Amino acid sequence: MTKVKESSTNQASRKFLAECDLTHAVRLMSGRWKLPILYLISKGQNRFGMLKKVIPNITERMLTLSLRELEDDGLITRTVFAEIPPRVEYALTEIAMDLLPICDHIRHWGLKHKQSIIFTD
Amino acid sequence: MTKVKESSTNQASRKFLAECDLTHAVRLMSGRWKLPILYLISKGQNRFGMLKKVIPNITERMLTLSLRELEDDGLITRTVFAEIPPRVEYALTEIAMDLLPICDHIRHWGLKHKQSIIFTD
DNA sequence: CAGTATCCCCCACGATACTG
């Protein structure tokens, strides 16, 4: 299924539409916790409890929601092991791994931009 | 002024803090219209009226707000010419220009990610 | 351990009207 608005034919509009996937892509990583979670999973913090312990201030609710959205967007996989006590492991998909170097670019750009960094949380 | 939480000393937390600038950087480009505006300005659409004409559905209010925030974040400059009728021109700063190639990476990543692209607007 | 279930607040965003 591919549904693209083809009505506007002028140059500027077509360039704008090309820009839309950019917005869409950025939205996948927008949100308070998405990127931190992806990063930490890439570093081996791949379970609910580990993430909760390592991420300051996140609530269980937000952790759950963020993980679900990342899963829905195809950025992480969720594997349930039928054990007692239950164990669930998260892993990055190839798509998310492709994102990591880009994140690094963004981070370096951010550092260049902001000489004064304030972590309020 | 540099205010960094130094309380937590373990490895994971320090890595997490490093991740925070990433979140911060992403926030600068988050928002419904920020990226489209930056992109269009880079393509020469550097006036209020031009942007309004070229961006579908944006309201004057949102255009104003977005431009102000981009200016406050140091991503664009705003130059007022004392003429009648009034003329205002926007231009990307070096920081925003550094961002453009990254945007391109993100866009390509987004395209690889989403085989089915839907532009709803 | 790995989550749900409620309740609530704030703010990004939109619609509409007006202006130096």
Next chain:
DNA sequence: CAGTATCGTGGGGGATACTG
């Protein structure tokens, strides 16, 4: 032309309590 001013809404996010 390039904006303000005002009002309204949805959902992203938080606090807290409970559960298979």
